[in-house]
Amino acid sequence: MTNEPGEKYTGSPGVTLSVTGLQVQVRRSASTWLELTCHSSCVLSDRPEYVWYKNEENIKRGSSLPVSSGSTDRYSCNLRGSYSHGSPAVYGPQRPSVSVSPSAEMLEGGSVTLTCSADANPAASYTWYKQDGTSDPRLLSEEPQLVFSSIQSSDSGNYSCTAENQLGRKTSEFISIDVKYGPQRPSVSVSPSAEMLEGDSVTLTCSTDANPAANYTWYKEHEDSPRASGQIFTITDFTAEHSGNYYCEAQNEMGRSNSTLLRITSSEKGGSSWSKTTAVAFTSVILLVIIILAAFLLIRKRSRPAERPDNNEIPPAEPCYATVSFSRNQEDLLLYSNVSPARPHRRKEEVEEVLYSGVNFESSGAASE
Secondary structure, three states, rough: OOOOOOOOOOOOOOOOOOOOOOOOEEEEEOOOOOEEEEOOOOOOOOOOOEEEEEEEEEEOOOOOEEEOOOOOOOEEEEOOOOOOOOOOOOEEEOOOEEOOOOOOOOEEOOOOEEEEOOEOOOOOEEEEEEEEEOOEEEEEEEOOEEEEEEOHHEEEEEEEEEEEOOOEEEEEOOOOEOEEEOOOEEEEEEEEEEEEEEOEEEEEEEEEOOEOOOEEEEOOOOOOOOEEOOOOOOOOOOOOOHHHHEEEEEOOOEEEEOOOOOOEEEEEEOOHHHHHHHHHHHHHHHHHHHHHHHHHHHHHHHHHOOOOOOOOOOOOOOOOEEEEEOOOOOOOOOOOEEOOOOOOOOOOOOOOOOEEEEEEEOOOHHHOO
């Protein structure tokens, strides 16, 4: 019951009106074909007649309609002779759109949410992908939203989402996620080497990972004033005063970071060549001394007589005595001699015989008797 126009309803309604419209059901009949069926929960006549519409144009009569999968057209049905209360149109997803929250700069460690949406009936299901280089997109999620609770620099890249229902599938355009972060610890390289000769040129290079790109400043240890700015620092005429520890500082709007110390030293010009010459000369002298010593030992060894075995040693010679005596009446000179005649060498085990000889001389008178 209602009151006058513009006034509120009063009391309990006496009539309940329930309106149930027509619905199109989608069923896959083949790999590339779909079958659309017009359906209503209302009690209709025994043999109702349906009319099909494609993009709001009448195309066919009948209870079902075959269509190709992936069609971008809109299909609806209605009862013949009725021009109102037709079914809602069914159609595949339109190209999805992607929104990012927050829309401001994405800072490392912050929370970021990507949302995919597409107009489709029946409602679409969603899938998120990330494009890594030239490889195929990598599946990340099968939800309408992709949430990063603490986004990292490694999450930077190109993302897309796909919306799909029974009638088709559409993919969004790529959206680029650019995460801002401060410089990582820089690394320093030196060319040609860490030890320089005076007068040479040396180049130091600083590099780091940062977004946005970092600016570089060069310092020498214990000095407040910078030596140079820029990613590359070149010393064209290196001297002993340049020797020391160097480091670079990388800085962007997100922060700053210093490299570890790099030590470079110098040597006098020609010092390296002199050292090499000295080493070669010293090695040559040592080799010459070794050769002379080896030759001396070899000659000495060859000049020694061959040693006899112990069992062939020659024993000392035994004395040999000879006695010469005269008679009393003879006043001749008495001769006495010790004679050791030369004898051939004999083996140790041979027994030598001691020879004694006696010679007696008498006067001539005695001999004539």
